[in-house]
Amino acid sequence: MTQDKKDKSAWRTQTRLVHEGMERSQFGETAEALYLTSGYVYDSAEQAEARFKEEEEGDYIYSRFGNPTVRAFETRMMALEQAEDARATATGMAAVTACLMSQLEAGDHIVAARALFGSCRYVVETLLPRFGVACTLVDGRDLDAWQAALRPETKVLFLETPSNPVLEIIDIQRVADIAHNHGCRLVVDNVFATPVLQKPMQMGADMTIYSATKHIDGQGRCLGGIVLGSQDYVKNELANFIRQTGPSMAPFNAWVMLKALETLHMRVDRHCDNAEQLTDMLVAHNKIARVYYPGHDSHPQVELARRQMTRGSNLIAIDVKGGKAEAFKLANTLEIAHISNNLGDAKTLITHPATTTHAKLSDEAKTELAITPATLRVSVGLEDGDDLLHDFEQALAQI
Numbered sequence: 001m002t003q004d005k006k007d008k009s010a011w012r013t014q015t016r017l018v019h020e021g022m023e024r025s026q027f028g029e030t031a032e033a034l035y036l037t038s039g040y041v042y043d044s045a046e047q048a049e050a051r052f053k054e055e056e057e058g059d060y061i062y063s064r065f066g067n068p069t070v071r072a073f074e075t076r077m078m079a080l081e082q083a084e085d086a087r088a089t090a091t092g093m094a095a096v097t098a099c100l101m102s103q104l105e106a107g108d109h110i111v112a113a114r115a116l117f118g119s120c121r122y123v124v125e126t127l128l129p130r131f132g133v134a135c136t137l138v139d140g141r142d143l144d145a146w147q148a149a150l151r152p153e154t155k156v157l158f159l160e161t162p163s164n165p166v167l168e169i170i171d172i173q174r175v176a177d178i179a180h181n182h183g184c185r186l187v188v189d190n191v192f193a194t195p196v197l198q199k200p201m202q203m204g205a206d207m208t209i210y211s212a213t214k215h216i217d218g219q220g221r222c223l224g225g226i227v228l229g230s231q232d233y234v235k236n237e238l239a240n241f242i243r244q245t246g247p248s249m250a251p252f253n254a255w256v257m258l259k260a261l262e263t264l265h266m267r268v269d270r271h272c273d274n275a276e277q278l279t280d281m282l283v284a285h286n287k288i289a290r291v292y293y294p295g296h297d298s299h300p301q302v303e304l305a306r307r308q309m310t311r312g313s314n315l316i317a318i319d320v321k322g323g324k325a326e327a328f329k330l331a332n333t334l335e336i337a338h339i340s341n342n343l344g345d346a347k348t349l350i351t352h353p354a355t356t357t358h359a360k361l362s363d364e365a366k367t368e369l370a371i372t373p374a375t376l377r378v379s380v381g382l383e384d385g386d387d388l389l390h391d392f393e394q395a396l397a398q399i
């Protein structure tokens with residue numbers, strides 16, 4: 001492999017998304033090679049011994065520990081957020097679990113925003129306490145609540161913004177200040193915003209997590225995740241956790257994600273164009289009771305959203321007038337949008353959170369998160385924006 005020696009520091013994001021992490025093989029391929037291998041061979045027993053001593057940076061031993069295609073994906077993601085280091089994982093949930101478990105131990109305490117993706121809530125509320133890590137959930141929008149929840153043993157603050165499903169916004173910079181003043185770290189799940197629209201580490205977060213399954217792949221093909229952080233954290237805490245416990249990303253998935261990053265910027269822009277157009281229609285529609293979209297003036301935290309996100313992303317939550325029957329009718333009558341719990345896909349997807357993604361939450365927890373029987377979450381896709389408008393208009397007309 002030939003190392004790319006160009007100075008890329010002046011390159012803008014879109015250029016780095018196309019070129020960063022490229023290491024050409026002796027064949028001089030234009031597209032990044034896929035190293036679909038679980039292991040590596042050594043020229044000699046001495047070389048194997050040296051590799052296991054990890055004396056030579058960048059040498060590979062076994063793909064659970066590292067793989068050139070996975071590293072290319074990690075390197076491209078690092079460029080996008082200007083992170084010092086990263087480790088890719090098999091899924092977004094593997095990234096969340098590895099990130100938290102690699103830095104917490106029995107006796108520690110974590111404070112998390114209550115508006116979290118269901119499985120993330122399971123990890124902090126149910127899994128970590130089984131291993132002696134106490135957890136407090138707070139309304140993430142309330143900065144005093146973060147401060148009040150801190151204990152001497154608090155090690156990590158964890159949040160997601162915008163949140164799933166009704167797109168609450170949390171002030172990353174202020175929560176990072178609260179964490180750092182207390183000597184603890186802030187972890188941000190940045191799935192909904194995407195790394196194009198919001199860069200948590202540049203606002204003080206210590207680690208950013210992604211489900212790469214969403215906008216990063218963007219075409220509903222592969223599962224994946226990634227944790228970005230400082231060199232010190234990745235090298236001394238995360239890398240060994242992944243090496244020993246094995247939630248590693250498969251090289252094939254890394255290759256799909258790596259190539260998908262080349263179009264991420266353009267796709268996210270188009271997602272936002274379509275979402276903005278659809279929001280304008282929905283806000284004015286007489287069969288819609290409420291619209292949540294961080295890029296629209298009607299969002300209660302629009303100023304904060306504009307401060308930390310460059311655009312509103314592609315997730316919209318709506319409350320249809322009526323209840324579950326009307327929400328189901330809308331979902332069932334759409335012709336272009338599909339009913340699915342996934343998001344960030346090229347295809348527009350619609351979800352009824354109360355009966356799917358958030359079905360396991362108690363009624364009280366659903367009420368806290370403003371999830372009602374009439375709530376639908378729309379992940380706006382890459383179709384023609386006018387076709388999407390017509391699809392929602394014809395479906396609303398049938399309620």
Ligand SMILES: Cc1ncc(COP(=O)(O)O)c(C=O)c1O
Nearest residue numbers: 091092093117189191211213224
């Ligand atoms: C905010 C958020 N975090 C994490 C995940 C988990 O990602 P994965 O499905 O890739 O494990 C999801 C998945 O929907 C999500 O929406």
